[in-house]
Amino acid sequence: MKTTTSDMGRNRTGVATSPVDSADITQEAEKHQPSHLGDGSLLLKVRQLYAKESEGLGSVPPSASLKGVAKTAVDALKGAKSTVFIDKLGERLAFERSGTRLYEGALAKYDVYGGWDGGPTREGLEKIYNDELSHFLMLTEALKSLGADPTAMTPSADVTAVVSQGLPLLISDPRSNLRQSLEALLVAELTDNACWEMLIDLARDLGHDALAERFQLALDSEVQHLQWVRGWLAAGVTAEARREPTGAERAGAQPPA
Numbered sequence: 001m002k003t004t005t006s007d008m009g010r011n012r013t014g015v016a017t018s019p020v021d022s023a024d025i026t027q028e029a030e031k032h033q034p035s036h037l038g039d040g041s042l043l044l045k046v047r048q049l050y051a052k053e054s055e056g057l058g059s060v061p062p063s064a065s066l067k068g069v070a071k072t073a074v075d076a077l078k079g080a081k082s083t084v085f086i087d088k089l090g091e092r093l094a095f096e097r098s099g100t101r102l103y104e105g106a107l108a109k110y111d112v113y114g115g116w117d118g119g120p121t122r123e124g125l126e127k128i129y130n131d132e133l134s135h136f137l138m139l140t141e142a143l144k145s146l147g148a149d150p151t152a153m154t155p156s157a158d159v160t161a162v163v164s165q166g167l168p169l170l171i172s173d174p175r176s177n178l179r180q181s182l183e184a185l186l187v188a189e190l191t192d193n194a195c196w197e198m199l200i201d202l203a204r205d206l207g208h209d210a211l212a213e214r215f216q217l218a219l220d221s222e223v224q225h226l227q228w229v230r231g232w233l234a235a236g237v238t239a240e241a242r243r244e245p246t247g248a249e250r251a252g253a254q255p256p257a
Helices: 019-031 041-053 066-077 082-113 122-145 155-163 166-172 178-205 209-241
Strands: none
Touching: 082 122, 082 155, 082 166, 082 178, 122 209, 166 178, 178 209
């Protein structure tokens, strides 16, 4: 089995691969009118009805400690809504936890396919994995310091889980190689950088300056992650276009069929 999927093969998804059959299908479609002459307005009304009846994507759980209750009361007196901060902290924690799993998957791909000139090394992937894990632990500590429960699924954590669910699906797919997995990692790192920036601004607005400084350190490492992944992917695309051998091919190894 080849390690690249951009080579010409037996892809039959396009209609041009069977001109006779595709012509028959087109002719039959032109003979018949649509079963419904309306537009999507009825569907839109149903969606609006469901939205009005919905109770949302959950809520931020009440504080499990007296410290958290007191902090919420103080923030309320200041006109701030601490639950928004807890919600976004829960989102970051969930994303960093998922990030460790993404890089675990990337390491597995590396062990099968190897790297390429300018591509990832095992040490580089392990470095990012360890950073993601340390960010998860730091966020867990931050939530506890505010009297919040780090095991709770907050609404924003739910949202980010749904939005990014395709990333682990691609990396865990046995058909995808390391270069394709980097496509998912690039999406994750772009999102990670933007969300850390937002969390830092929110922390400073609410007076959590010490936490903001710790979050800035996390962002600094995430910026480096993004640069690495973007560079690795660019080098991988170039190597594939030039049909340069991967590490596994140079070593004479064959990826699993």
